[in-house]
Amino acid sequence: xxxxHRVARLALGVALVGLGLWTVWGFLPSMAWAAVVAIGTWPxxxxxxxxxxxxKHNILLPALFTLLVALVFLIPLVLVAVQLAREAHGLxxxxxxxxxxxxxxxxxxxxxxxxxxxxxxxxxxxxADPAAIxxxxxxxxxxxxxxxxxxxxxxxxxxxxxxxxxxxxxxxLYRNGPGLxxxxxxxxxxxxxxxxxxVGRQVIASIHGTVDGVVLVGLVEGVIMGIAYAFAGAxxxxxxxxxxxxxxxxxxxxxxVFAVVALLIAWSGSVAMAIGVFVLGFVIVxxxxxxxxxxxxxxxxxxxxxxxxxxxxxxVETWGLLGLFVGPALMAALILLWREWACGQAAAVxxxxxxx
Numbered sequence: 001x002x003x004x005h006r007v008a009r010l011a012l013g014v015a016l017v018g019l020g021l022w023t024v025w026g027f028l029p030s031m032a033w034a035a036v037v038a039i040g041t042w043p044x045x046x047x048x049x050x051x052x053x054x055x056k057h058n059i060l061l062p063a064l065f066t067l068l069v070a071l072v073f074l075i076p077l078v079l080v081a082v083q084l085a086r087e088a089h090g091l092x093x094x095x096x097x098x099x100x101x102x103x104x105x106x107x108x109x110x111x112x113x114x115x116x117x118x119x120x121x122x123x124x125x126x127x128a129d130p131a132a133i134x135x136x137x138x139x140x141x142x143x144x145x146x147x148x149x150x151x152x153x154x155x156x157x158x159x160x161x162x163x164x165x166x167x168x169x170x171x172x173l174y175r176n177g178p179g180l181x182x183x184x185x186x187x188x189x190x191x192x193x194x195x196x197x198x199v200g201r202q203v204i205a206s207i208h209g210t211v212d213g214v215v216l217v218g219l220v221e222g223v224i225m226g227i228a229y230a231f232a233g234a235x236x237x238x239x240x241x242x243x244x245x246x247x248x249x250x251x252x253x254x255x256x257v258f259a260v261v262a263l264l265i266a267w268s269g270s271v272a273m274a275i276g277v278f279v280l281g282f283v284i285v286x287x288x289x290x291x292x293x294x295x296x297x298x299x300x301x302x303x304x305x306x307x308x309x310x311x312x313x314x315x316v317e318t319w320g321l322l323g324l325f326v327g328p329a330l331m332a333a334l335i336l337l338w339r340e341w342a343c344g345q346a347a348a349v350x351x352x353x354x355x356x
Contacts, residue, residue, distance in 0.1 A: 027169075029322065030162050034169035036325045037069055038177065039204055040211035045174060062174035066167055073163070076242050083239050101130055106267060198340075199333045206297065206332035210325045213296035217288050218248035225258055228280055232265050232273035244281075250321065254285050297328050307331045 024031070038045075045065055052061055105123045173180070188196030226241020234240055240261050247253035258281030266274035294308040303311070308328060315327015 027165055030165035031169050032322055032326070033162070033166045034173055036207055036211075036322075037166070037170055038173040039207045040215075041065065041069065042177065043208075045177075058175060062171050065174050066171040069170060070167055076246055079239060080243065083236065106269070199336055202332045202336045203329045206303075206329040207325055209297040210328050213293035214249050214324060217292055217296070219245050221245060221248040221254060221284055221288055224284060225261075225277075225281055228277055229261055232277050233268065233270055234261050234265050234277070248285070248288070255281065258282075303328070303332055303335055307335060 021028075045061070048065070049061055103123075105120050184200065185197055188200050222241045222243075222245020225244040226237055229237035229240050240257070244254055244257045244261075247257045258277060262274040262278040262281075265277060290309070293312070294305050297303065297308045297312075308331070311328035311331035312324060313327075315323030315325070315330070317323070319326050
């Protein structure tokens with residue numbers, strides 16, 4: 001093939017890839033999330049496939065695993081929604097009583113060292129006075145609240161759509177995973193040579209490590225904090241522990257949950273317990289986010305601690321929640337290429353579970 005034909009073929013390939021990406025641009029988040037979930041759960045899928053008759057692999061097992069993934073995300077959300085519905089009446093009654101007679105200054109507000117008298121005075125002027133509460137509620141812009149409701153509704157609809165297409169993509173990844181994996185290995189070898197497969201395996205190892213570091217560590221945080229909530233006398237400690245576990249999987253979300261729980265405990269009069277819960281949560285989050293997670297991810301990808309940390313934080317800042325997995329994977333691939341180029345090392349990467 002002469003030079004002109006090669007250039008024309010390359011230009012056509014680039015144009016087709018660009019048009020294809022433009023066409024499916026809105027579905028790329030769903031595809032990326034499905035790939036992350038499929039890679040993270042693939043070892044379990046391979047073990048389950050070994051237990052089931054070969055003829056049932058095509059539909060039954062992919063559908064079952066897709067359903068299990070959906071339930072993992074949906075069950076906590078349903079529990080939260082049910083609990084919120086149960087508490088809605090109580091909140092409505094509290095708002096009605098506050099409008100009628102105000103909210104009395106709690107004892108713990110006066111007991112706070114240093115800030116107690118000032119907080120009690122502010123509370124008396126703004127929350128204990130029914131007229132002040134009615135004035136504050138009257139200043140709420142109805143049209144602004146309606147616009148906020150529309151924005152929240154649009155975002156929820158978008159998230160539900162992404163989740164639905166993620167599950168659909170995940171089903172086909174489970175179903176066609178072995179063949180797709182073999183095709184990607186051959187394509188990477190033809191395009192990048194021997195380094196192509198090593199980079200792919202490094203990315204997969206990074207995603208496995210990130211899933212362990214994010215999901216498992218988040219669950220452990222939720223269990224520990226749930227026990228602390230029960231010991232401190234927080235309302236609904238099991239539900240709040242589950243919320244903490246979910247929040248611990250998101251960057252900087254767990255402190256919001258245990259801070260709110262600490263306020264609820266303080267509201268009931270246990271200021272010392274509230275402070276203890278907040279300090280314990282802060283320590284656990286610091287250790288998990290800055291020690292345990294980087295070690296788990298770095299151990300799977302042989303990345304230095306600093307690059308794991310940069311990958312996590314920079315990935316979240318650039319890509320959003322998806323960057324929690326994309327950031328470390330990119331850092332792992334770049335570090336592998338750097339080692340091979342600068343040091344002449346064909347870095348060993350842990351073999352992922354067999355696709356076939």
